[in-house]
Amino acid sequence: MSSSETSASAFSSSDTAALERQTETEQPVTFEQIWNERHQRKSVDWIRQNGYKRVCLQFPDDYLPHSNAISVALTELLSPEEVKVFILADTTYGSCCVDEIAAAHVDADSVIHFGNACRSRASRLPVLYLYPELPLDVDLLLEKLQSLRAESKERQVCVYLDIGYQLIHDDQLKKQLTEALEPKDLLLELFPPVEADSKASKEPSDLERICIFIGADNQRFANLSLTAPAAVQWHIYDGASGTLSSKNPLTAQFIRRRYFHIEKCKDAQTLGLIVATLSAEGYLDVVARLQAMAKGRGIKTQLISVGRINPAKLANFLEIDCFVLIGCPFNNMYDSKEYYKPIVSVFEAEMALNPAWHMRYPEAYVTDFKQLLPEGRSFLPFDATDIPEHDVSLVSGRLRGAVNESLEAAGDHASLALATQAKMALMTTNTGLSFEDRTWQGLDPALGQTEPAQLQQGLSGIPINYTHQ
Template identity: 90%
Template sequence: MSSSETSASAFSSSDTAALERQTETEQPVSFEQIWNENHSKTSVDWIRENSYKRVCLQFPDDYLPHSNAISVDLRKLLAPEEVKVFILADTTYGSCCVDEIAAAHVDADSVIHFGNACRSRASRLPVLYLYPELPLDLDLLLGKLQSLRPDSKERQVCVYLDIGYQHIYKEELKKQLTEALQPKDLLLELFPPIEGSSSPSKEPSSLERICIFIGSDNQRFANLSLTALAAVQWYIYDGACGALSSKNPLTAQFIRRRYFHIEKCKDAQTLGLIVATLSAEGYLDVVARLQTMAKGRGIKTQLISVGRINPAKLANFLEIDCFVLIGCPFNNMYDSKEYYKPIVSVFEAEMALNPAWHMKYPEAYVTDFKQLLPEGRSFLPFDVAGIPENDVSLVSGRLRGALNDSVETAGDPASLALATQAKMALMTTDTGLSFEDRTWQGLDPALGQTEPAPLQQGLSGIPINYTHQ
């Protein structure tokens, strides 16, 4: 491969990337598991009770082979009523989020969302969530959990049901789990929880806690284990293979990596605020809050919306030192090893920019940015006066922030540049916020200055490899 081909492949994707993209679920699902009598009855009743006429069915990638059959069946069940049914696929940000943007293109009045869901509150359209119904050998589960009985005594046990197993949720199951584990206290909850429901496991307890996740080691488990209160041990029971394993989500390596990203965020001169949701409630408030905190530290910001992110897209913003991903709870934690600049979550940016978080270790990670707003339980007010005058980067060892008048900076231009940067009186580096020096500045429409061109067949394929070239 030539050097030019290598360079091109680093900043562009192949024409088969969308087809070869790995799906977000861990095990294949059958048609009966995602569309059975319960699903169809729930959908038809919901549509008729609310008199919806234009319904979008949103599917994740691995559900698409069944999408047409589900759409046809739903139309038959709703006949003779005139209800238009549309299929949504390849969502703008992530399949867990409701794609209200795509639904608006067909003037939809409702959305039925299939599969993995973050359950972020949609701001424009009513949504019905339908989860798969995966089989579970209950006797095998109870037998495996009996091995945890010695550790469960005198402790609180929290059992979480993943989306594929929420159909087995009932009081009888809670009694059977209590008999198998014999804990001091047992909590049985759904994850993600139903909107508006309270979560007893979020409340501090005097008892030590053991947590069991009935599902697989997926993004939902990662989100849950990071945001839940501290537990003595986490366990995962994979219903597909009947295996019970222990899991430690907060490893020392993970914590060091995330705190390294927080320091890089503090060092940044320009932050890129990536809006990875346009439906989650409160995202504009979070954008305004991040801009205010960054301005207080003399850091410039750029607001970016590029859909589903990848290294090639973000490599176009060379002037940005660190990115902040404003996404749903399931879509805002990225391992940025493949990216040219670090990507932090809103919570990590909050810890970097808000002096109220200095030397304060959180009880649990915050993945839902609404919890950082004034009405959230993790809200800490931002006070620009609390920003330290003298601060040293733990990554580069360089001085950042505003210097005290008593500090001797004469004869050192570099120190002077750092001293005035935080007050935004002097900016010695080109942040790239003015684009006139760039080679390509966009298309000039030159309206009314050119003659109409004859119609001809356009290019076919993708820019990196047109089909007729």
């Protein structure tokens, strides 16, 4: 491959990229697990009771082989005259979010969402969530949990049921778990919680609690384990393999890398705010808050909406030093190792830009950006006057903040890098290419330098035979 081909491939997707993209696969499901009699009855009753006429079925990538059969079956249950059914496959942002944008293209009045769901409140269309029904050997589960009895005694135990196991959520299972673990208190919760119980769900109060997640080591577990307050230990019971394992997500290398990216966000001169949702409630308020905090620090912002992000798309924004991903709770813990510039979550940007978070180590991560707004439980007010005047980057040694602005105003750019490395070499900061530095800035409009063209009668008809020919 030549150097020119290598350069081109770094900034654009190949012809087969869409076909080779890794799907958001989870535990393999069968047709009966995602569309049985219970699913059928729930869907038909929901459509008829509300009088919906144009229904979109939204599927994740690994459900697509069953999508046509489900669409045909639902149409036969309701009759084509009663309702028209559409299939949504390639979602705009992520399969866990309700794709109201794609549904609007067919003028849909409702959406039935299959599979993994973040349950972000949709703002435009009513939604029915249908989860798979995965088998679980309860006797084997209780047998495996016997090994946790010693550490569970006299402690609070929280058991979370992942998507696919929510049908077994009942008092009988809670009683069996209590007898197996003998805890001081036991909470049996659904995750994500159903909408009716999301606000009424009881918050765990004992920080010395044991947490058990019944499901796979997936993005939902990462979201739950990072957002829950500090616990003694997290345990994962994989229902597919029948294995029990332990994990402490707060000690993962991933978290240490995130704090490095927070420092990079502080160093940024231009932030790119990536809007990865148009349905989650409160996203416009978060955009306005981030813009206000960045302005208070003298940081420029650009608002970006490019659908599902990839390295090739974001590589086009050369002047941006750091990106902030404004998305659903399951999509904002982004691993940006393959990207040219770091990508941080809204919470990480909040820690970087809001001086109220200075020297404050959070008990848990915040993945739902609504919790950072004034009515959220993690809200801290922003006051630009609290920004320290003498703030030095821990990454580059460069002065930033109020001192940065005063030196730039005086034209003293050389003083911006004051700290020295161990070998007494002056540290520099790569700010990227600004628009003025680019070799090509687009077509030159030459405004005011050319004579205006005269208006002429245009062509009409079809190209093979225009009306005036």
